[in-house]
Amino acid sequence: MAEKKKTTIVLFSGDYDKAMAAYIIANGAAAYDHEVTIFHTFWGLNALRKDNHQPVKKGLLESMFGKMMPQGAAKLGLSKMNFFGLGKLMINKVMKKHNAMELPNLVEMAREQDVKLIACTMTMDLLGLQKEELLDEIEYGGVGAYIGDAEDGNVNLFI
Secondary structure, eight states, X not given: OOOOOEEEEEEOOOOHHHHHHHHHHHHHHHHXXXXXXXXEOGGGGGGGBOSSOOOOOOOHHHHHHHHHSOOSGGGOOOSSSOGGGHHHHHHHHHHHHTTOOOHHHHHHHHHHTTOEXXXXXXXXXXXXXXXXXXXXXXXXXXXHHHHHHXXXXXXXXXX
């Protein structure tokens, strides 16, 4: 029996369009029966944040990071032509017109397809993010967790 193919993605970007690309590729690979891992680090962690405020105890610096970063996939800005959020509204309107899935739906689809979503614990510590602020039923790990999946990967991407 052939060994299952693996696709791994490092999601470093916190831009809506780049995160969408990562999740479209992940869902496509999962549909092709690949084992898929998305390792969320630095600004990519914002795609895993819950979209409502979670009351957790933090220091001043960590609280400031938490307030400055978008809460959840739906609140990420575009990488280009964001125009204080106007560009995002426009792209969402175009997506709706063409029946394209929005990022929060792509994240949910990935979870339903058993895409492994890993939150980088080192970055969580640096940015002051806590597990209570991230989606339920995701995994946590350091770079070793990603390398463990990527070393046997057929497709490895950095977005």
